[in-house]
Amino acid sequence: QVQLQESGGGLVQPGGSLRLSCAASGYTYSSYCMGWFRQAPGKEREGVASIDSDGNTNYADSVKGRLTISRDNAKNTLYLQMNSLKPEDTAMYYCAAASATGPFCYQGADFDYWGQGTQVTVSS
Numbered sequence: 001q002v003q004l005q006e007s008g009g010g011l012v013q014p015g016g017s018l019r020l021s022c023a024a025s026g027y028t029y030s031s032y033c034m035g036w037f038r039q040a041p042g043k044e045r046e047g048v049a050s051i052d053s054d055g056n057t058n059y060a061d062s063v064k065g066r067l068t069i070s071r072d073n074a075k076n077t078l079y080l081q082m083n084s085l086k087p088e089d090t091a092m093y094y095c096a097a098a099s100a101t102g103p104f105c106y107q108g109a110d111f112d113y114w115g116q117g118t119q120v121t122v123s124s
Contacts, residue, residue, distance in 0.1 A: 002026040002113045009118030022078040022095030030073040033098040033105030038091035047107020085122045092117040
């Protein structure tokens, strides 16, 4: 049974940092494309970042230079380091897994598995 469990969300002031984690189980994590997505109330879901099995990454323009996606295949864990946070980063953040490989691993790929999400709120 595939499970993705996010953690690390919370309330942070503008300019602050958070690190989200996503623990994966039930499939061959190391070979899957992984992504972080977010959805704010009243807005469409946005693909934040993705990382393929070789560690190649893609980012949405809105987060480049501030958010960093990484993975630890030994721990079956995906991370999102979030720095210089802005109020517009406030959203529910989800991790997801896709069987896409190489150049087909990006935020627009067909993601098969999803976590329940963790809330990030950026506010003073």
